[in-house]
Amino acid sequence: MTEPYTIRDFSSIEEYCACVDLQEATWGVGFSERVSPAILKVAQILGGVAAGAYDAHGELVGFVFGMTGVRRGELAHWSDMLAVRPGLRDTGLGRRLKAYQRDRVRKVGVDRMYWTFDPLQSRNAHLNLTRLGAVVREYEENMYGDTDSPLHRGIGTDRFIALWELSSERVEGRLDGRSSFAPVEAGPVPFAVEAVETDGRLRPVRNELSRNESVAVAIPSDITALMRDDLELAIEWRHATRAAFTYYLSRGYEVREFERGERASTYVLVASTECE
Numbered sequence: 001m002t003e004p005y006t007i008r009d010f011s012s013i014e015e016y017c018a019c020v021d022l023q024e025a026t027w028g029v030g031f032s033e034r035v036s037p038a039i040l041k042v043a044q045i046l047g048g049v050a051a052g053a054y055d056a057h058g059e060l061v062g063f064v065f066g067m068t069g070v071r072r073g074e075l076a077h078w079s080d081m082l083a084v085r086p087g088l089r090d091t092g093l094g095r096r097l098k099a100y101q102r103d104r105v106r107k108v109g110v111d112r113m114y115w116t117f118d119p120l121q122s123r124n125a126h127l128n129l130t131r132l133g134a135v136v137r138e139y140e141e142n143m144y145g146d147t148d149s150p151l152h153r154g155i156g157t158d159r160f161i162a163l164w165e166l167s168s169e170r171v172e173g174r175l176d177g178r179s180s181f182a183p184v185e186a187g188p189v190p191f192a193v194e195a196v197e198t199d200g201r202l203r204p205v206r207n208e209l210s211r212n213e214s215v216a217v218a219i220p221s222d223i224t225a226l227m228r229d230d231l232e233l234a235i236e237w238r239h240a241t242r243a244a245f246t247y248y249l250s251r252g253y254e255v256r257e258f259e260r261g262e263r264a265s266t267y268v269l270v271a272s273t274e275c276e
Contacts, residue, residue, distance in 0.1 A: 026083040064097040077105040079115035116159035120223040129258040133174030134162040136255035192244040195264035204240035
């Protein structure tokens with residue numbers, strides 16, 4: 001069966017410019033954080049990745065961009081952007097772009113990849129943790145400051161820093177589809193933040209921050225819709241989850257799993273002896 005999309009490195013000024021157009025279509029026209037054609041090309045020269053997914057008509061329908069350098073004394077790759085056109089999200093194309101990026105950087109000796117994502121965005125969490133097998137050990141409050149993207153407006157730019165250990169059994173298994181979710185087997189996991197319905201709205205309820213081996217943190221499954229309909233409640237979710245994540249990650253836990261639900265979704269954090 002012929003694959004419907006071809007993924008390859010950008011190689012012409014027209015392709016670099018098309019990538020900029022897709023950035024603006026994703027994060028807003030005139031988005032100040034967009035990556036220029038020149039930087040896309042320079043990153044490639046220095047071992048980074050700037051690649052696109054093309055449909056049968058040669059149209060750019062997704063892209064991935066990242067830079068290679070040194071972090072904490074090790075060669076590492078920082079994946080800065082990934083976008084897929086709206087009609088193709090949840091089709092597996094994002095995972096294919098990440099797999100391509102992984103293959104490219106492993107050829108230059110990289111074994112660890114990092115990127116950021118908003119803890120309140122369930123689609124990103126599902127891809128990063130469940131499908132790709134990344135874990136999270138770091139949380140940055142308002143990492144990018146105030147931006148002019150409509151996706152960030154109002155709730156700040158708090159971010160998880162995902163760690164993708166490219167040669168690990170966990171990552172190999174997730175990419176091959178052998179494992180999609182590893183539930184905790186030690187019984188019910190206590191919630192540090194749970195979703196409770198009040199007056200038709202899911203509100204965050206903070207519980208006592210225990211030191212169980214595993215803990216759960218709930219988020220709304222569609223934060224974008226919540227920001228549009230009730231920004232004050234979206235901000236309440238940000239504050240509640242920020243408190244839980246910063247507490248546990250600073251005490252040696254890692255975010256390991258994510259279970260996506262129709263209205264509320266759940267992170268599972270596990271005490272880890274492997275944290276740096």
